[in-house]
Amino acid sequence: MYAQEVKSTGEAVKSLKEMSPEERAFQEKIDAGVKIEPKDWMPEGYRKTLIRQISQHAHSEIVGELPEGNWITRAPTLERKAILLAKVQDEAGHGLYLYCAAETLGVSRDEMTEQLLSGKAKYSSIFNYPTLTWADIGAIGWLVDGAAIMNQVPLQRCSYGPYSRAMIRICKEESFHQRQGYAIMMQLMKGDAAQREMAQDALNRWWWPSLMMFGPSDADSVHSAQSMAWKIKQNTNDELRQKFVDQTVPQAEFIGLKIPDPDLKWNEEKGGYDFGEIDWNEFHEVLKGNGPCNKERMEARRKAWNDGAWFRDGLMAHAKKRAAKKIAAE
Amino acid sequence: MSNEWPLWEVFIRGQHGLSHRHVGSLHAPDAEMAIKNARDVYTRRNEGVSIWVVKASDIAASSPEEKGPLFEPSNSKVYRHPTFYDIPDEVGHM
Numbered sequence: 001m002y003a004q005e006v007k008s009t010g011e012a013v014k015s016l017k018e019m020s021p022e023e024r025a026f027q028e029k030i031d032a033g034v035k036i037e038p039k040d041w042m043p044e045g046y047r048k049t050l051i052r053q054i055s056q057h058a059h060s061e062i063v064g065e066l067p068e069g070n071w072i073t074r075a076p077t078l079e080r081k082a083i084l085l086a087k088v089q090d091e092a093g094h095g096l097y098l099y100c101a102a103e104t105l106g107v108s109r110d111e112m113t114e115q116l117l118s119g120k121a122k123y124s125s126i127f128n129y130p131t132l133t134w135a136d137i138g139a140i141g142w143l144v145d146g147a148a149i150m151n152q153v154p155l156q157r158c159s160y161g162p163y164s165r166a167m168i169r170i171c172k173e174e175s176f177h178q179r180q181g182y183a184i185m186m187q188l189m190k191g192d193a194a195q196r197e198m199a200q201d202a203l204n205r206w207w208w209p210s211l212m213m214f215g216p217s218d219a220d221s222v223h224s225a226q227s228m229a230w231k232i233k234q235n236t237n238d239e240l241r242q243k244f245v246d247q248t249v250p251q252a253e254f255i256g257l258k259i260p261d262p263d264l265k266w267n268e269e270k271g272g273y274d275f276g277e278i279d280w281n282e283f284h285e286v287l288k289g290n291g292p293c294n295k296e297r298m299e300a301r302r303k304a305w306n307d308g309a310w311f312r313d314g315l316m317a318h319a320k321k322r323a324a325k326k327i328a329a330e
Numbered sequence: 331m332s333n334e335w336p337l338w339e340v341f342i343r344g345q346h347g348l349s350h351r352h353v354g355s356l357h358a359p360d361a362e363m364a365i366k367n368a369r370d371v372y373t374r375r376n377e378g379v380s381i382w383v384v385k386a387s388d389i390a391a392s393s394p395e396e397k398g399p400l401f402e403p404s405n406s407k408v409y410r411h412p413t414f415y416d417i418p419d420e421v422g423h424m
C-alpha cells in the first residue's frame with residue numbers, strides 16, 4: 001500500500017445518532033454509494049484524512065521513480081530500457097493525477113512539495129531500499145507494483161470522486177508494470193545459474209519489504225475504522241496482505257523461485273497461506289527515516305526541486321511577459 | 331511569494347466523432363505548455379485525437395447548494411419524456 005499509516009481523526013467513529021444533521025446527511029450519502037465531489041460539504045476530518053492519504057500516495061509514486069530510474073541507463077537491452085523508461089514515466093503520471101486530486105481538497109501543489117521535502121509528509125517505506133542488480137527491477141515490477149495493484153483496485157470505489165477517478169486511470173496502467181517485472185524474472189530464471197541466483201537474491205531482499213507495504217497489522221491500525229466508515233479505505237491491511245501472499249506464492253513457484261519464509265505453509269482450512277511474522281521494528285525504523293536509502297531519496301528530491309527552480313521561474317516569467325504584451329496589444 | 335504554475339483543466343477528444351471530455355488537471359506556465367504537458371500526462375496510450383486546456387480559474391461552476399432550485403424546474407416536467415404518453419400497441423413503433 002502506498003499510504004501505509006494515514007492518521008485519521010484519532011476519534012471513535014460516531015453513530016448516525018451522534019452526528020450533526022450535516023454529518024448524518026454526508027454519511028448517508030456515502031452509505032448509499034453516492035460520490036463526494038470537491039465542492040460538496042464534508043467533515044473537516046474527512047478532508048484532512050484524504051489530503052494526507054492522497055498526498056502520501058502521490059509522493060510514493062514520485063519517490064518510487066528513483067530506485068527504478070537507477071537502472072534506466074544500465075538496462076541490459078535497448079528494448080528493456082525503453083520499457084523501463086515508459087514504466088517510470090507512468091509513475092510520474094500517477095503522481096501528477098494524485099496531486100491534482102489532492103488539490104481539489106484545498107491544498108496547493110507547492111504546500112505538498114514542501115511537506116515532502118521537509119520530511120513532514122511520508123511516502124511508502126518500500127522506496128527506501130536500494131536496487132542493487134537488474135533483477136531488482138524485475139522484483140519491483142512483480143512484487144511492488146503487484147502489492148500496489150492489490151491496494152489500488154478497491155480504491156477505485158473510494159467515496160471521493162477525484163481520488164476514485166485517478167485510481168481508475170492508474171489501475172488501467174498498472175498491469176503492464178507488474179507483467180514487465182514478472183517477465184524479467186521469468187527470463188532470468190531461464191538463464192544460467194548466476195542469473196537464477198540473481199533473481200532469487202532479489203526476491204529474498206524484496207519479499208518482506210513488499211509485505212510491509214500493506215501497513216501495520218489490523219490489531220495495530222488505529223486509524224482504519226473511521227477511514228473504512230468513510231469508504232476511503234475498503235479492506236483492512238491484513239486482508240490485502242493475505243490476498244497478495246496467496247496470489248504471489250504460486251507465481252514464484254511457477255518459475256522456480258523460493259519465497260524466503262520458512263513458516264510459509266498452505267492452510268487448507270482457511271484456503272490461504274500461513275506466513276511468518278513481519279519484522280515490524282524494521283518497518284517503523286524505515287518509516288521514521290532510518291531505512292537504507294531514506295537520506296539518498298530525500299536528497300535526490302530536494303536537489304531536483306532546487307535545481308529546477310530557475311526553469312520553473314523562467315517559464316513563468318516568460319508566460320507573464322507574453323500575457324502582458326497581449327493585453328497591451330488589445 | 332509563491333511562483334506556482336497555474337492550474338489547467340484538461341479535456342480530451344478520445345475519438346473522432348465524440349465530444350471532448352474532462353480527464354483531469356495539471357500545472358503549466360501557459361496554454362502552450364499546458365497542451366504539451368497534457369499530451370504527456372493524459373495521452374500516453376493513444377487516448378486522444380485532440381486536447382483542450384482551460385485555466386481552472388476561468389471556469390464558472392454551479393454550486394452544490396443550488397442543486398435543488400437549479401434543477402427542480404426540469405424535475406417536475408415529466409411530460410417531456412416519451413414514456414409519459416400512452417400510445418396503443420396497434421399504432422406500431424413510435
Ligand SMILES: [Fe+2]
Pocket residue numbers: 061090091094148170
Ligand atoms: Fe504507480
Ligand SMILES: [Fe+2]
Pocket residue numbers: 091145148174177
Ligand atoms: Fe506502477
